[in-house]
Amino acid sequence: MARRAGAAACGACGLGRARGHLERAVAQLEAARLAWGLWADDIRQLAEQHLGISDLLDERVLDDPGYGRALDIGGPVGKAVTAAVAALRAAGGGEDCGGVCPCTAVKAQIGSPHP
Numbered sequence: 190m191a192r193r194a195g196a197a198a199c200g201a202c203g204l205g206r207a208r209g210h211l212e213r214a215v216a217q218l219e220a221a222r223l224a225w226g227l228w229a230d231d232i233r234q235l236a237e238q239h240l241g242i243s244d245l246l247d248e249r250v251l252d253d254p255g256y257g258r259a260l261d262i263g264g265p266v267g268k269a270v271t272a273a274v275a276a277l278r279a280a281g282g283g284e285d286c287g288g289v290c291p292c293t294a295v296k297a298q299i300g301s302p303h304p
């Protein structure tokens with residue numbers, strides 16, 4: 190879970206508000222990924238029952254179209270989590286942000302040439 194960092198360092202800036210939304214989005218998307226995983230496990234069990242598979246290492250279940258579709262649904266869900274975590278990090282939040290809101294640094298760069 191991302192800790193709330195940065196907003197206290199600068200006061201309540203607009204980027205801090207964005208960070209709050211992103212922190213909630215990350216939490217929601219991580220919960221969605223977890224729920225998807227539990228659902229996909231259920232689908233795998235149904236497919237294994239249908240195919241008469243009892244060995245957990247039996248990979249024939251991967252050829253089942255229903256289970257394949259369930260796995261395909263998880264791809265975009267995982268990408269959404271990754272994208273939200275990246276957005277939070279870019280906005281100065283997340284686990285390794287250092288607790289400093291980028292807003293002051295961004296304002297200091299206004300008008301300066303890019304490196």
Ligand SMILES: [Zn+2]
Pocket residue numbers: 195196199200201202203204205290291292293
């Ligand atoms: Zn700020």
